[in-house]
Amino acid sequence: MSVGHGTIEGVTSTASTVERAFRAALYDDTDTGLDTGASLLAADPAADAELVRRGEEFVAAAWQRGWQPADVVRLVRRELGDEHIHLAAALIRAQAGRDRPRGRRWTAQLTDLPAAPAREADRFSQSTTALELYRLLLRLPALEPLEEEPRRAAGPAASRMLGRIRALLAKAEATGYPQEAEALSAKAQELMARHSVDEALLAAEAPAPDAPGACRIGVEPPYEQAKAVLLDAVAGANHCRAVWNEPLAFSTVVGFEADLEAVELLYTSLLVQATHAMTRAEAEQRAGGRKRTKTFRQSFLAAYAHRVGDRLAAVAEAQVGQDLLPVLVTRETAVTGRLERMFPETTTTRLRGVSDAAGWTEGARAADRAQVRSRPRLG
Template structure:
């Protein structure tokens, strides 16, 4: 009597093959267990569909644990190889077709999934890749759940403002002149501050008050501590709060949707600009006879982060009049409340490796070159 892809009498079913492979490989961290599981799967081509289906289940379980597509891809890339990233992206795409609607930010992450390159691996290698990926997915810890969708969608005016901000930051990244890059970034922050105030006023007048949400932003090595400081500075200047998860390589930023979007834009752009400025400073150091050092780069980025944070905060404050302070204070309380509910226990981390005086000085200079000119306050 036939059952599924196999028989009860004498032939192993595909589900049994996958289960045997999982017992050998997923709950045993040894290479021997991995080889045993991969050999079982490689020998039974009829088990491929069941193996893929179980992979989709692991992906769906990751969402239940609070993970999102970008989080999974980031961790897989950090812990495994590109073949595993490609497989994870493929599983996420297939699972998304059966999943519920999860909102704009989720859809954007799906659209940014890496394409799967053509690979001509043998069955054993493909099975090994799948089992290694499933091992990782099986052990994902639970994360703080994020809100799927903002309460209020952005209108056309907000979209135009964000387009202007993106254009300014693109120019800042493209220019070869640090002073021009920082001036363009300052102008972008000015527009961000105006955008934030406009959104705050609209939300205060809406019949259903807006509520803060959260997003995760990758903070990748090297120099992840300094990068986390930079992200924290950008978040603070834009009415958000950031909590760094060092082991998993990301920070969770809590704030209102309009502010979260500007934090993502500005942090990404400033990382590019800081890298360019650091390369120029290192070239000058080498011309003076000094070798490249890790402490120089770490100190440079740390100083850059601190000084840029101060300048961004000054620009943001210059756009707020006294009568707007109660509205913004109410939103700040809401953000802090959301952060404390998501992260009831946090600690303060101290930067390590910030001991190079030349690196600190050059980083501060790179952040200070441009004059920050603000428009008149909003009334």
């Protein structure tokens, strides 16, 4: 009697069913192959456990190629549908139970996985979803690894500071008053700068446990070029470096942990504020009888990103006294070294589709309203 392959008294084994389905569907991009594989799986309920096990293997292989849970979910959301997202999340959770510990950021991504839907589809649809997802996972390219290096655990003071920053940015996103959003964002940036310098001084006293890390932040269409410019500006103002991967819709940000958190928080908040401002500007343009197009929105966000970048850079230059420069230069050198090891070859790109004068003007005005004010010099 064979186990896992072959037949037992004419009944195909579960492993063989899955293999036959994979041969039909995973290595053939046609709908016919997909339907054949899904039919095989739908007709053999005993193959379900093996199908899940193989899915977990695909997930584990993705980690070996440098992917993380949020990366996989982001790609699945862009390329496939909600049912594929829920299946990917379920497989990631199941695989995590047998995986090694991978650090705080990884754990947070597991916590943020979407919940399973309440209703289930028929067996053929479920099998089709699984095979479509596995097709995608099978073809994932290798990414630069973001393994978390040992670093100092955040103390209670740091946790309280980040909590205050999150609360301020949440209020800035929620308010309908530009002046209030500006004031709240400015206060958040002040706290970020103080937090960053405090971390730098602490690391100077005990440098061994701390080293630059990296994270990936989604830069989703539409208008992804302008969003990548905005993220690059936020990263630079917070002592980090960003490298944009346009095909996979994310940027890798390299920096020290406290600064990475600041970049994630501020970029997300500014993007929300920019979207609100763009919506208001479009409404005003339509009220004036002018029909707005995609070029208006692209130009708006491009101007917003550039203007915010200029103001963030000016604020960053005014934040630090001369006595702190050696500490920050040392950290900048470490960040640059980590980035160059991860990305030995990078190229620059120019913004495309920025041709709407009204969009550019309105975006610059919105950035002025969202500007981050200066604060007393540090050091």
